[in-house]
Amino acid sequence: MQKISTKACNRNGFTLVEMMVALFIFAMLSVAGVIMLRSAVDSDAVTADNLGRMAEMQRFVSLMEADLSQALPRTYRGEAGYQMPAFGSEQGGSEASFLKFTRGGQSNINGEARSNLERVEYRLTDGNLERWRYRMTDGGSIDQPAVLISDVVNLTLRFRDRRGQWSGDWQTERLADLPRAIEMQFEQDGRRYRHLFLVGTGYL
Numbered sequence: 265m266q267k268i269s270t271k272a273c274n275r276n277g278f279t280l281v282e283m284m285v286a287l288f289i290f291a292m293l294s295v296a297g298v299i300m301l302r303s304a305v306d307s308d309a310v311t312a313d314n315l316g317r318m319a320e321m322q323r324f325v326s327l328m329e330a331d332l333s334q335a336l337p338r339t340y341r342g343e344a345g346y347q348m349p350a351f352g353s354e355q356g357g358s359e360a361s362f363l364k365f366t367r368g369g370q371s372n373i374n375g376e377a378r379s380n381l382e383r384v385e386y387r388l389t390d391g392n393l394e395r396w397r398y399r400m401t402d403g404g405s406i407d408q409p410a411v412l413i414s415d416v417v418n419l420t421l422r423f424r425d426r427r428g429q430w431s432g433d434w435q436t437e438r439l440a441d442l443p444r445a446i447e448m449q450f451e452q453d454g455r456r457y458r459h460l461f462l463v464g465t466g467y468l
Contacts, residue, residue, distance in 0.1 A: 321457070324412040327395065328448075328461055331384055334367040335464040337440040340383060341402040351442045351463075353421065353434040361385040362421060365442070366401055391415050393450075415452050422447040 278286075337350045354360040363386040383398040387409070393416050394409035423434045423443040434443060446461045 317453070320413055321452075324393070325459060327412065328386075328459070330369075331367050331395075332365075332446065332461045332463045334369045335365045335442055336368050336381065337442050337464070338366045338381065338401070339439045340366060343403050345403075347439060349436050349439045349441070351434065351436070353423070355433075359387065359389075361387050361396070362419065363446075388416060388419050391417065393419075413452065417451045419448070419450040421449075 335351065339347050339350050342348050351365045353362055353364070355362070364384070366381055366383045368381055379401060381401045383401045385396040385398075385406075387394045387396060389409075391414055392411045393413045394411055396406055396409045398404050398406050420432070422430045422432055424430050424445040424447075425443060426441070428444075430447070442464050445463060448459045448461070450457055
């Protein structure tokens with residue numbers, strides 16, 4: 265019977281030190297893979313959040329453009345029955361409407377017996393920029409607000425009148441007067457935004 269050499273067996277196997285080194289290298293590679301995967305997931309989350317913010321801002325700008333471009337020089341009657349200006353802007357207070365006006369072009373998909381006019385207000389409440397709409401153009405109840413964008417601070421407005429002058433306050437000479445344009449500036453997540461909107465493009 266042939267005798268197997270002990271030295272040959274030792275040469276064909278792995279020592280304990282070699283096994284420990286191999287396990288250490290495998291562990292390091294596993295940790296590096298987990299770190300890279302975690303970094304990729306975090307990057308995707310940040311990208312998705314930024315894209316969501318951009319889409320939210322674009323929806324807000326589009327809605328503001330649609331509302332203001334169809335603003336009408338139409339006065340309305342408030343809850344007390346007094347005639348109110350066609351366009352108004354209030355400063356301060358949690359329920360202050362920094363923009364309020366009546367717009368045309370309201371869709372009527374259901375064919376209800378109502379006007380195509382809609383009275384809307386924009387408010388800033390606890391950092392949320394909200395859009396409110398009244399069910400009737402004169403008086404009437406108001407619906408629950410739609411939050412357009414959040415985390416808004418330092419909101420400022422300027423109004424361009426018919427003479428081409430800019431002012432931080434909207435002062436009406438006639439109740440039916442509308443501004444020609446509005447400049448809106450605010451901060452969100454440390455970024456400063458500036459938007460210009462034309463008001464009532466068909467209004468002369």
